[in-house]
Amino acid sequence: MISKKLLTGLLAAACSVGMLAATTASAQYVGPTRVTAKTSIRSVLKNPVDDELVILKGRLTKQLSHDKYEFTDKTGTITVEIDQDVFAGRQIGPDTVIEIAGKVDKDTGKPVEIDVKRIGIAAATSKK
Template sequence: MTRPHALLAALLGCALMTNAAIAGGYSGPGTATRVTTVAAALSAADDTPAVLQGHILRHHGNERYAFSDASGEILAEIDDDEWPARTIDAQTRVRLIGEVERGLFKRTLDVDRVEIID
């Protein structure tokens, strides 16, 4: 393997390991702490894994939604293909799985999966 290919393979392997940590797997020393509340997400580092439970309150356009739990409110970016088959409204309790995105002035939640909590 040439050097550029080896570097690409190493980077791809790191990306796959990060996704495995979010979806389950190992959670001991050396893994990122997962945030579970909006309040924690609003002060978390960029790319911190997040699993939040609460309600999607409003649509702000362009795949952006206001999400709320008992600790506060955060803007969630949810791609159209991440929604479950059922319709969700402001009274539907949901679990958002993704990571914190730290912008210049605020933090948002980049959502990888939306689950309805029955």
């Protein structure tokens, strides 16, 4: 039979490992990177590469279907797919400037779209 001291020690060790794993999982790298992303609709449409990372700043100008929207920036317009959970309960209208991060979705025979993974409200800029 296992002694109480041994059982207590094993339980404490298991909890310590679990806490260490939880702490490590939430860490994020904040240094320099070589990952690049296209930042305009024009550059996406000029040379679309499937699954390429994009970060675009603009507006949702129209809802096309349940999860598809028209997104417009200073260089053009493209269809984006946004799942409801990505909105995270925020209400975003056509006057809201947002930043979207996602991947290019290029299927043969279909128009290029962006599969949005994250939405942020763009910081307000003052006009002087």
